[in-house]
Amino acid sequence: MRIAFLPIILLFIACSGKESYSVTGTIIEVRNESNEFLIHHDEIPGFMMAMTMPFKLADSTDISQFQTGDSLKFRLVMEGKRAFAKDFILLGKGTIPEREDMWSDEFTPLEIGEVFDDVTFLDLDSNEVSLSDSDGKFRLISYIFTRCPMPEMCPAVVVKNQYLAQEFKEREDMSFILVSFDYKYDTPRLLKQTYGSLIEHNPGIEVWSSTDHVSDIFTLAGQSFVSFWGVDENDIGHTLRSVLLDPERRLLKVYEGTIWRPEVAAKDIRNILQAYSL
Numbered sequence: 001m002r003i004a005f006l007p008i009i010l011l012f013i014a015c016s017g018k019e020s021y022s023v024t025g026t027i028i029e030v031r032n033e034s035n036e037f038l039i040h041h042d043e044i045p046g047f048m049m050a051m052t053m054p055f056k057l058a059d060s061t062d063i064s065q066f067q068t069g070d071s072l073k074f075r076l077v078m079e080g081k082r083a084f085a086k087d088f089i090l091l092g093k094g095t096i097p098e099r100e101d102m103w104s105d106e107f108t109p110l111e112i113g114e115v116f117d118d119v120t121f122l123d124l125d126s127n128e129v130s131l132s133d134s135d136g137k138f139r140l141i142s143y144i145f146t147r148c149p150m151p152e153m154c155p156a157v158v159v160k161n162q163y164l165a166q167e168f169k170e171r172e173d174m175s176f177i178l179v180s181f182d183y184k185y186d187t188p189r190l191l192k193q194t195y196g197s198l199i200e201h202n203p204g205i206e207v208w209s210s211t212d213h214v215s216d217i218f219t220l221a222g223q224s225f226v227s228f229w230g231v232d233e234n235d236i237g238h239t240l241r242s243v244l245l246d247p248e249r250r251l252l253k254v255y256e257g258t259i260w261r262p263e264v265a266a267k268d269i270r271n272i273l274q275a276y277s278l
């Protein structure tokens with residue numbers, strides 16, 4: 001195993017034991033195909049802030065017994081790199097939190113071939129960095145926030161980018177950008193404490209803070225078709241998507257959620273780099 005993977009591997013080692021937490025929340029969406037509930041849950045003391053997020057169900061759960069609006073109590077089990085929900089108890093009907101539509105016409109998602117607007121964020125030393133600064137490079141942009149403790153979500157996205165940065169470490173025309181949408185909590189200083197060693201071992205990775213650049217994160221995320229909400233209320237919900245841009249900021253390819261495999265993305269990127277060099 002390459003030493004460059006050590007910082008993130010340690011994160012997973014910390015989660016390698018089996019732990020479980022009692023959770024109370026309300027189903028926002030029943031996802032039959034992926035065997036998940038999207039749940040708005042209360043704070044899980046000592047583990048997670050109140051949040052809206054998908055929960056994988058244990059194989060024994062009969063998903064057909066539940067519906068949107070159900071208030072539940074259940075166990076969240078953390079087992080190695082897996083997290084799943086089980087032992088559901090129906091409490092009645094809950095209240096689905098209202099949230100305004102995040103997107104206006106200004107944030108219309110881009111189609112393949114369309115160009116991203118220039119936006120500006122902060123690097124880990126609190127210097128402004130613009131997307132146009134890296135024009136001339138291919139860029140994979142992913143979205144994270146540090147308070148996400150689920151190993152199959154934001155930490156998994158970081159690991160995938162770390163894998164890709166290692167695969168393309170000899171390419172100066174390839175960059176991997178992790179952008180935090182938590183503009184309240186993820187300051188450059190906090191991100192540096194969390195990801196400083198990751199960048200030290202992986203020069204191809206950049207981590208950007210959206211602190212004091214709220215309109216920029218809404219623009220970039222909106223054009224990427226990434227949704228997040230509840231930052232100001234300290235009750236975050238979000239979707240996940242990574243986008244691949246060409247040297248002129250055109251959208252080339254998208255990778256949905258966390259189910260994409262980094263080795264497949266690496267093959268895609270190699271093919272694209274080869275095609276552009278012809």
